[in-house]
Amino acid sequence: MTDEVLVDRMALPRPDVTVADAEEILLAHYSLSGTLTELGSQQDRNYRVDSDRGRYVLKICHAAYETRELEAQNAAIHHLKSRQDAPRVPNVISTNDGREIVVLTVRGQGYQVRLLEYLEGQGLTELTYLAPASVAALGALCARLAQALADFNHPGLDRSLQWDLRRAGPVAVQLLSAITDSAARDRIAKTMVMAIRRIQPLAPSLRLQAVHHDVTGDNVVGHRNARGHIVPDGVIDFGDIIRGWLVGDLAVTCASLLHQTDGDPFHVLPAVTAYQAIYPLTEEELKALWPLVVARAVILVASGEQQISVDPDNDYVRGNLAHEWAIFDAAMSVPFELMEAAILKAAGVDAAAPEASGWLPLLPDIDPAEIAYVDLGVRSPHFSAGNWLNADMDWRLLARAATENGTAATRYGEYRLSRASLGNAKEQATCALHIDICLAAGSAVAAPFAGRIGWKDQHLTLAGDSITLHLDGLDLSVEDGAEVAGGDPLGTVFGEASSLGGLRVQFCSVAGLEPPLFATPREAAAWSVLCPSPSLLLSPGADAPKPDTAGLRARRQAHLARPQKNYYAAPPQIERGWREHLFDVEGRAYLDMVNNVTILGHGHPKFAAAISAQWLRLNTNSRFHYAAITEFSERLAALSPDGLDAVFLVNSGSEANDLALRLAQAHSGARNMLCLLEAYHGWSAASDAVSTSIADNPQALTTRPDWVHAVVSPNIYRGAFRGADTAAHYLSAVTPVLEAIDASGDGLAGFICESVYGNAGGIPLPDGYLRDIYAQVRARGGVCIADEVQVGYSRLGHYFWGFEQQGVVPDIITIAKGMGNGHPLGAVITTREIAQSLEKEGAFFSSTGGSPVSCVAGMTVLDIMAEEELQENARTVGDHLKARLAALIDRHPIAGAVHGMGLYLGLEFVRDRTTLEPAMEETAAICDRLLELGVIMQPTGDHQNVLKIKPPLCLAIESADFFADMLEKVLAEGW
Structure with a gap:
C-alpha cells in the first residue's frame, strides 16, 4: 500500500451511517432489531445493539480499508478463541447467509460491516485513576495476548496503518500540518526527532510478530477483584492488529496508562514488570520501550488534532484529545535515560557499576x-x-x-x-x-x-x-x-x-x-x-544502608505467630511518629487517622521524658508501696461518677473487660451475660466470649458459650429499626432473652456494651436505650458494664465518657488504649462493693498494670490532655471533620452516612442507599488508595464497609481537611 493511500486514510471522517441506517442493516443481514447506542471511535462508526437475543456491537468501516485487513481481525479472534491462556475476546457473528463481513453502500459511499458479540465487563478509560494492581493486570493481559498471537499469521497483517510505530516518523510529518499552533507543532516535532534518534539504532534488534497494537483502556474490559481493583481480562477491538514490533505493543499500553497516572510516568512500571514475567522482552527491546511510548504520544496528539480538523463534530476524538495531551506531557516529564533505567530495573535487568579503577583521591589531604x-x-x-x-x-x-x-x-x-x-x-x-x-x-x-x-x-x-x-x-x-x-x-x-x-x-x-x-x-x-x-x-x-521492608516482613512472618496481622497487604515500614503523623523508612509522611491508642499523638516529648525519668528511678510490680499508684487511682476515681471509686489497674482493654466480666459474675453469683451483636470487647477467653463481631471472628455467631446471650444490635443506620427514637423497638427484642434467662433460674450476671457502637463505626445508640436496658438488668441483680476502651477518655469531644451521651451511670467502667498513649495500660473502675466481691475468689494481681512507670504514664496523659485541651480539640476539629464528611454524601452515592462524634467517626460506604448493600471491596480499595495519598485508614464493622476514623486527639484542623480532601479525591477519581 502506498504512502498516498495511507495519507488519504488518515483524513477519513467516520462513516456517515445513522442509527436508522444501522437498524436497516441489522434487520436485513442479521434479522436483528433492538435499541442502538453509538460507541466512540476515531474512524469507524460503532453501535451497541441491545436486542432480545443479546448484546452486540455493529462495526462499520470505510471501504478504503482492504477486506483482508478485516478478515485478519476476525481470524485473530478465532485464533485466540482456540487458546486457553488467551484473554477473553468477543465472538464474530455471521450474517443470515453465513458471511462475517458485509460490503454495502449507504448514500453512495461504500462500507464494510461486521457484527461482534458485546463483551461484558467494566472499561478502564472512564477511570481517572488505576491502582498499581490494575496497571499490572493490564500489562499481564498485554503479554498474554501477544504470547497467544506469536504464531498467528494472516496476509491482512501486512498493512499500512498510521498507528504502526515502525512508521511513526513519516506519519508524524504528515500529521503535523494539521496543527496550527506553531509552538505546539515545534514541540511535537522536536520530541519525535528525539524519540526516533533513540529508536533507530535499536530497530534491527526489535522482534516482529502479529500484535494487537491497541491494548488500551478503550479496548479492554474487566471485573473488580476481592480488593475492589479492576482486573482487565477481555479485549474488545482488533482494529489496529498488524505485523509489527512486539515491544511496540507494550509501548501502546504504557502510553495509554499515562493519562491515569496523575502526571507520574513511573506509575506504568507495574505493567512492565507483569509483562516481563509472562513474555520476556530482550534488553534492546526494553531500551526501545520508552522512546516508542514517546513516539506513540506524539502520534496520538498529532492524529487527534488532525482528526478534529476533518471531523469537528467527533466528540469522541475531542474528548480524548485532552487525555492525549496529558499522555504527551507525562511522557516528556522525565529524561529518556531515567525511564530506560527504571524500565530495565522493573524488568529485572541490573545496571553495571561505573568503572572506577585508577581514580585518584578527591580530597588528597584527608584520610x-x-x-x-x-x-x-x-x-x-x-x-x-x-x-x-x-x-x-x-x-x-x-x-x-x-x-x-x-x-x-x-x-x-x-x-x-x-x-x-x-x-x-x-x-x-x-x-x-x-x-x-x-x-x-x-x-x-x-x-x-x-x-x-x-x-x-x-x-x-x-x-x-x-x-x-x-x-x-x-x-x-x-x-x-x-x-x-x-x-x-x-x-x-x-x-x-x-x-x-x-x-x-x-x-x-x-x-x-x-x-x-x-x-x-x-x-x-x-x-x-x-x-x-x-x-x-x-x-x-x-552509602546509607538500603531499607529492606519486604525482607523484614518476611522475617516477621517467619517468627511472629500468623494470627498477628498487618494493616495492608504490602504495609510500609513505619519507624517514627510525630503528633498525628507517621513516617516510613523512605521518609514518606502519613496522616494517622486510625490510631486511637496514641491519644496524645506520637513522639510527645513530655510523655517520653516522664516515663524515662520514672524508669530510671523505679519500676516494679503493684504489690510494692509507692506514691504513683495511689495518685493515679485517686485521679481516675475523681474522673468517674460518684460511687465509682474502686480502681483496678491492668495492661489492656481485653484484660479490663475480662476482669469486669469476672467482677459481674462474682458480685451477682450468676454466670449469664447479656451482650450485643456486632460488638468487640477483646481477645482473652472471657472478653472474646462476649465479642460477636464476625469481622474480628468469622465464627463468632456459632461459637459463643452457653452463658453468653447476644441480642440484636441497636444499629440505627442499617438495623431492623432505624433512627434515634427506636429504643423501644430494640428493647422489645431483648425481652424474650431476659425472660428465657429468668425461666432458667440461673440468674443474670450482667450486661456489657460499648457506650457508643464503636466497632460498628461510632454509631450512637438509640436515645434512652442504655437507661432502659440498665434498669432491666439491675432489676434482675445484674451489673452494667460500660466498655469505654475505644470511645471514652475525651475522644467524643462533647463528653469525657461515652455513657454520658446516654445520660446513665454504669456499675463498671473499663478503659485502656488511649489512657496510656501506647504504653500498655488499662483500668476497671467500679463501686467498692462490687470490687470487694472478688475477694472471695482470692487477691487480684497484675504485674505491670499498676507499676510505677504505668501509673506515671497514665497521669502524664491526663496532665497533657488538660494542658493541651485535647477534649476541646476533639470537639471542634471533630465537628468540622464530620461536616466535611457529611458533604461527601451529596456528591458521591457510595457515601451512605457519617456516624459518631468528636474524633470517633465512621463513614459508611454502600452500593445502594435503599438496600444499604455494604461496599466491602470498595472500602478496602479506598483504604489502599488513601495509603498511596499519604493517609492511614482502615475499615471496621461486620461488613468492613465503614472507615474507622479515630486519630490522635491532637489532630490539627489542617490535617482533618487534608484527610477530607484526599477522601474527596479518591471518591472522585476512583480506587
Missing part, C-alpha cells in the same frame, strides 16, 4: 577513614520532637559532627527525614543522590580522573569519558573549558580561614544533564543508576 558520617535518616537518634522540621537542621548536625571530628559527611542514598513533607498527597524527594561534606575551609580538592572542566554559577563539572563529577563549594583554580589530568588541583573549599566549609559531591552518567539532589522513593533506584554513589571517591561508609 577517608577519618570522615564521620552523620545519620540523617528516619531512625536517626539526632531527631526528636519534630526538630527535623527546622530548615537548617541537617546542616547543624553536620557542622556539629565536623567540629567534633574534623570532617563529617552526609550519606548517599539516605532517605532524609528533613525532606518529609506533612500533609502531601505525593511522596516527596527524600533520597539523597549526593554527599555533603563539612570540612575545613581551604581544604584541597583534586580531579579524581581526567576530563574537561565546566563552570557555571559556582557549580563545577568534570566531564570524564563515561561520567561527570558535579561539585559545589569551591574556590576554583582552573579555567572553564580546561582539560585536566587525574590528580590535578581543582581548587579549595570555599570559606574563611579557620572556619568550616561545605563541599557537595555528585556523579551523573548523562552528559549535559543537571541531576536533582534528591529523588522520590519510587524514582530512587532509577536515579541511582544515572547518579552512582560518590562513595567511589570516599569510603563504603558514605
